[in-house]
Amino acid sequence: MSSPSMRGYCDKMRQANKEARATVIALACIIIVWLVGGFGLAGTDIEVFHTPLWIIGGCVAPWIAAIVAAVVLSRRVFVDFDLDDDSVNASTSDGACEEGARHE
Structure with a gap:
């Protein structure tokens, strides 16, 4: 279930955060x-x-x-993607990833 919109490192970290929040809600x-x-x-x-x-x-x-909860999380929330980033946008030294996360 790979998502074509998972291009940059920031998108991948946002997805990982979304999965973590959903898992905490499922635990609750x-x-x-x-x-x-x-x-x-x-x-x-x-x-x-x-x-x-x-x-x-x-x-x-x-x-x-x-x-x-596991079935719902796996079908609706979790996305299969590789954390290794081959794109040119892998650099987060300019702080763009952190700034974008604060505005959400």
């Missing part, structure tokens, strides 16, 4: 699922196959949420 969602599924169901007396529901909600629900 998985933690919320774990908290709600485990601690949120702890007060119930419901059992499934002689196992309290909070154990299933605290173990299985985050696992499923992590799989869903």
Whole structure:
């Protein structure tokens, strides 16, 4: 899934930052699922196959949420690109990459 718009080093770093932010958001969602599924169901007396529901909600629900998050991230956010830059614009000594990132 290589993107033709990934030409410069700055574009690649912006994409890497986007992927990192999306991964942190996915982690926060998985933690919320774990908290709600485990601690949120702890007060119930419901059992499934002689196992309290909070154990299933605290173990299985985050696992499923992590799989869903990985699939969504891989299909919608992550881009396959090479960090090696063969173009002439590889030089970032003029600060253009940093200035462009501040204005976003």
